[in-house]
Amino acid sequence: MNIVEKFAMLGIDNAPGQESLQKSEQLDLRGEKLAGPRVDFSHGDVDAHLPTPGSFEAFSHGFFEGGAQAYTPYRGRRTVLEHVAEKLSAFNGAKIDPAQNLILTPGTQGALFLAMGANVMPGDKVAIVEPDYFANRKMVEFFGGELIPVQMDYADVSGKAGLDLAALEKAFQDGAKLFLFSNPNNPVGCVYSCEEICAIAALAKKYGAALIVDELYSRQVYPGVKYTHLAAQKEVPGNLITIIGPSKTESLSGFRLGAAFGSADVIERMEKLQAIMALRCPGYNQAVFSTWFNEPAGWMDARVAEHRRIRDDIMKVLAAAKGVSARATDGGSYLFVTIPELDVSLHAFIRVVRELADVIVTPGTEFGPQFLHQFRINFSQDHDKAVAAMKRLLAVMDRYRKNETAAKN
Amino acid sequence: MNIVEKFAMLGIDNAPGQESLQKSEQLDLRGEKLAGPRVDFSHGDVDAHLPTPGSFEAFSHGFFEGGAQAYTPYRGRRTVLEHVAEKLSAFNGAKIDPAQNLILTPGTQGALFLAMGANVMPGDKVAIVEPDYFANRKMVEFFGGELIPVQMDYADVSGKAGLDLAALEKAFQDGAKLFLFSNPNNPVGCVYSCEEICAIAALAKKYGAALIVDELYSRQVYPGVKYTHLAAQKEVPGNLITIIGPSKTESLSGFRLGAAFGSADVIERMEKLQAIMALRCPGYNQAVFSTWFNEPAGWMDARVAEHRRIRDDIMKVLAAAKGVSARATDGGSYLFVTIPELDVSLHAFIRVVRELADVIVTPGTEFGPQFLHQFRINFSQDHDKAVAAMKRLLAVMDRYRKNETAAKN
Missing domain, CATH: 3.40.640.10 (Type I PLP-dependent aspartate aminotransferase-like (Major domain))
Structure with missing residues (x-):
């Protein structure tokens, strides 16, 4: 193996935070764009959840x-x-x-x-x-x-x-x-x-x-x-x-x-x-x-509680979508969402969602090659924007379900 | 080769900035300590030469x-x-x-x-x-x-x-x-x-x-x-x-x-x-x-001029010492100083200098195994402290010259 072959294994095109650099390609875009503030679920939003005081x-x-x-x-x-x-x-x-x-x-x-x-x-x-x-x-x-x-x-x-x-x-x-x-x-x-x-x-x-x-x-x-x-x-x-x-x-x-x-x-x-x-x-x-480990009294509890509320409200949105599931987070700000069969590939779907819903998620394949029906979100985001973004993502997803009539929004 | 053998090659005990962590050992200390403000020539002094304005x-x-x-x-x-x-x-x-x-x-x-x-x-x-x-x-x-x-x-x-x-x-x-x-x-x-x-x-x-x-x-x-x-x-x-x-x-x-x-x-x-x-x-x-490359007008010229003055004045100190030489720096803040034969090893001498003169330099062996009579200094230091420190170092050195009577201070 030479150095070029070695690095060919280390793909980063779909890595979190790199999405904006992806080369544009012909996408099968169906229907209108869904308006709403962009949410980048590939990492947490430090403007919504500010750095530790001090x-x-x-x-x-x-x-x-x-x-x-x-x-x-x-x-x-x-x-x-x-x-x-x-x-x-x-x-x-x-x-x-x-x-x-x-x-x-x-x-x-x-x-x-x-x-x-x-x-x-x-x-x-x-x-x-x-x-x-x-x-x-x-x-x-x-x-x-x-x-x-x-x-x-x-x-x-x-x-x-x-x-x-x-x-x-x-x-x-x-x-x-x-x-x-x-x-x-x-x-x-x-x-x-x-x-x-x-x-x-x-x-x-x-x-x-x-x-x-x-x-x-x-x-x-x-x-x-x-x-x-x-x-x-x-x-x-x-x-x-x-x-x-x-x-x-x-x-x-x-x-x-x-x-x-x-x-x-x-x-x-x-x-x-x-x-x-x-x-x-x-x-x-x-x-x-x-x-670090020196935060103001109550700060960490409040931060955990905020994130729990975001998790719970996103879980409610997911639970209402047919064929969609995720295990509720025990710790941290991630959800690994399983979606149903679509008639486009996972990677194409994720790019479509970025185009039509202005929502960025990380494909499951980053976490193991077999996760072709999963994406990850980091829900450390503004609560309302995150909930709205997940609704937009699922609405777009309905347009790509396999062998099904797209659900109405 | 296993991982322990691999890392055994990567010694850092004598690397610049690590000197304070060296294990103390029995040193052949000759004569009194020479008083003066500590100078750490292993890296530049950002308190003497402040970070770029802004x-x-x-x-x-x-x-x-x-x-x-x-x-x-x-x-x-x-x-x-x-x-x-x-x-x-x-x-x-x-x-x-x-x-x-x-x-x-x-x-x-x-x-x-x-x-x-x-x-x-x-x-x-x-x-x-x-x-x-x-x-x-x-x-x-x-x-x-x-x-x-x-x-x-x-x-x-x-x-x-x-x-x-x-x-x-x-x-x-x-x-x-x-x-x-x-x-x-x-x-x-x-x-x-x-x-x-x-x-x-x-x-x-x-x-x-x-x-x-x-x-x-x-x-x-x-x-x-x-x-x-x-x-x-x-x-x-x-x-x-x-x-x-x-x-x-x-x-x-x-x-x-x-x-x-x-x-x-x-x-x-x-x-x-x-x-x-x-x-x-x-x-x-x-x-x-x-x-970067956006410094106030004249700032970079002044910084280069300051360092040239320090270089020149240290070179004068070196020139006055028998058996000591260094090539005048063309660029940067380093001098690689050659010293005469001593009756202690280079590494021992460098530790002695730290003890007796409160001056830290980097042994030549960090730059190639054959540089047993060299040390490196970074002269991006306070001018007066640096010149005084080099004089102290050379005074200590005189106590360790091989087959010679120690010069008087």
């Missing part, structure tokens, strides 16, 4: 402090690491020594890339979940690893994610050295049960495999759902990294802040990789970590 | 603009790309289509990592210069390439860098697919002649090799030195990437801003890699690019 002031403080904040060691500034370690330990229940077990990164994506780069050698077998975050698959491919997909039957269960644990054990038996998964799951928004988490940890330990747990959305868990942090369990593998950051619930994505904590030797390798990748999490931006 | 205001504007600046396509926001392409084209002389030939990155380090990741497959031969930027070697190793070092006899020449062009041609004949170099060179600060640049471009074209030219410090060239941009030449190879950013002369390192421009197909691969590495150059920070 984040700008913290950045300003960092900038005017000058050199001490501009140039930090590769892992991050000591005082920032200490703050983050203390807060994350209290939240997660894992013991985190800021000098040994923690690194600050350019976004949680940076943390994931470093963790993968510090674990995967060409030819290594890596188990991932389907569906799961689209970059997981691409990172395995970039580092020359071999994918072993493990299915998650999320649709008709509750109180657990629905991971096929027997298949995970088989993957380890077949030589998977690493298992990577997100909890809450991206794109489904389901949360793993305590039993699932303990089983994953025990299997990884039994087979000497490494684990990377993506807990990016773990602060936004809806009432009634029990969340289990893998790193806080008694039985964990020796090579374990957890990643998290304030880009989602806290709306701080524009600062590119992420963190990874776990096994000291893996963190050390991640530090070495960060030294050649981007040197450090942006210096001035690191100052914004002081606001 | 940079904070540009960031603020980006933050308060909100979502449009927080979430940009992976290559960067269109309006920012257009500004940067126009300014870089005017500066460099190369034609840059902002939609095809440009990507914004998390620092120039990010640009370099993406360019390397988009070119190097395991087993590929890559030619690098010795001495040159320490991360170049490490990136080749990380991506599984094979290093072919090409020597640069910089010391006793002027008007050119002194690259061994015959050795470069031999490297291409031996199969090097890529040649990576910095101009002005890091750590020497020499600038390649027009003849050298044209010869490099012609050789790469002849042998079908790719080029990555690191022009990070190319805006800070001292009067009388002619600088040649490779990308603007008539004969260039089909695979050519130039990287540059505002982290050095402009003192914007704390924002982590970088850029790469060149061949459309390589930029496309870099975009795909950025999508899984860190998603994008931090969104709000991208707004700061509006200040």
Whole structure:
């Protein structure tokens, strides 16, 4: 394989946020455009849900402090690491020594890339979940690893994610050295049960495999759902990294802040990789970590409640549409929506929806090649605009149902 | 090779900025400490040479603009790309289509990592210069390439860098697919002649090799030195990437801003890699690019003049020390200082200097294993503190000269 072939695998045309760059093509457009304010469900709307209070002031403080904040060691500034370690330990229940077990990164994506780069050698077998975050698959491919997909039957269960644990054990038996998964799951928004988490940890330990747990959305868990942090369990593998950051619930994505904590030797390798990748999490931006897990009283509860209301009202819209379903989100801001058979392809439909309804969603195929009847939305949007946008999307969808007369609007 | 062995090659203990994390060890400390304000020559001092005027205001504007600046396509926001392409084209002389030939990155380090990741497959031969930027070697190793070092006899020449062009041609004949170099060179600060640049471009074209030219410090060239941009030449190879950013002369390192421009197909691969590495150059920070090549009238000339004065005064201090030499910097803020034989190792000496003189420098071995009698300084420091610090360093050095009586202070 040469470099051109290698990168041909890493398609990004349908990746969230890239839609505006797609080349225009002939689309089978049916009926009139449906008017309404554009909603880009490919990521959260930080204008509707503002960044954490004080984040700008913290950045300003960092900038005017000058050199001490501009140039930090590769892992991050000591005082920032200490703050983050203390807060994350209290939240997660894992013991985190800021000098040994923690690194600050350019976004949680940076943390994931470093963790993968510090674990995967060409030819290594890596188990991932389907569906799961689209970059997981691409990172395995970039580092020359071999994918072993493990299915998650999320649709008709509750109180657990629905991971096929027997298949995970088989993957380890077949030589998977690493298992990577997100909890809450991206794109489904389901949360793993305590039993699932303990089983994953025990299997990884039994087979000497490494684990990377993506807990990016773990602060936004809806009432009634029990969340289990893998790193806080008694039985964990020796090579374990957890990643998290304030880009989602806290709306701080524009600062590119992420963190990874776990096994000291893996963190050390991640530090070495960060030294050649981007040197450090942006210096001035690191100052914004002081606001993390430090939000005003009641702020986080209010943010979770707002998102629950949006979720519930979108679920009502979905429930009224024939052949459309989604599992209610346990945590985070994603819904993975299943739609009926259409007489155009999923990718064509998604482009049609953008043209006729001014609504952007992410195709299911980004999360596994078999998800040809699914799309993902991030419902961290203005409530009314989001509900109206989903109604427009479904109205457009009715025009493309297979073997059916288009429903009237 | 397993992952532990792979990362064992990527040492960072002596990398600039990491010195404060070095484990303390028994040092052969001779004589009293020399008092004076600490100078960290491992990187520039952004408190002595402030960030570009308006940079904070540009960031603020980006933050308060909100979502449009927080979430940009992976290559960067269109309006920012257009500004940067126009300014870089005017500066460099190369034609840059902002939609095809440009990507914004998390620092120039990010640009370099993406360019390397988009070119190097395991087993590929890559030619690098010795001495040159320490991360170049490490990136080749990380991506599984094979290093072919090409020597640069910089010391006793002027008007050119002194690259061994015959050795470069031999490297291409031996199969090097890529040649990576910095101009002005890091750590020497020499600038390649027009003849050298044209010869490099012609050789790469002849042998079908790719080029990555690191022009990070190319805006800070001292009067009388002619600088040649490779990308603007008539004969260039089909695979050519130039990287540059505002982290050095402009003192914007704390924002982590970088850029790469060149061949459309390589930029496309870099975009795909950025999508899984860190998603994008931090969104709000991208707004700061509006200040780049847009500095107040006279600002850049004044900055270059300030640095020339510091260079000249440090060169005078060095010239007065027996057995010490450095080539005067053509461009940038580095001096690569050669010292005489000592009766301690280079690394021990550098730690001694930190203890006894409170001065931090980077060992020559970071730039090539053979540079056992060299250290690098970044003289973008407060003028008086820097000159005093170099005097203290040399005074300490006198205590460790081999077979000589320590000179009196």
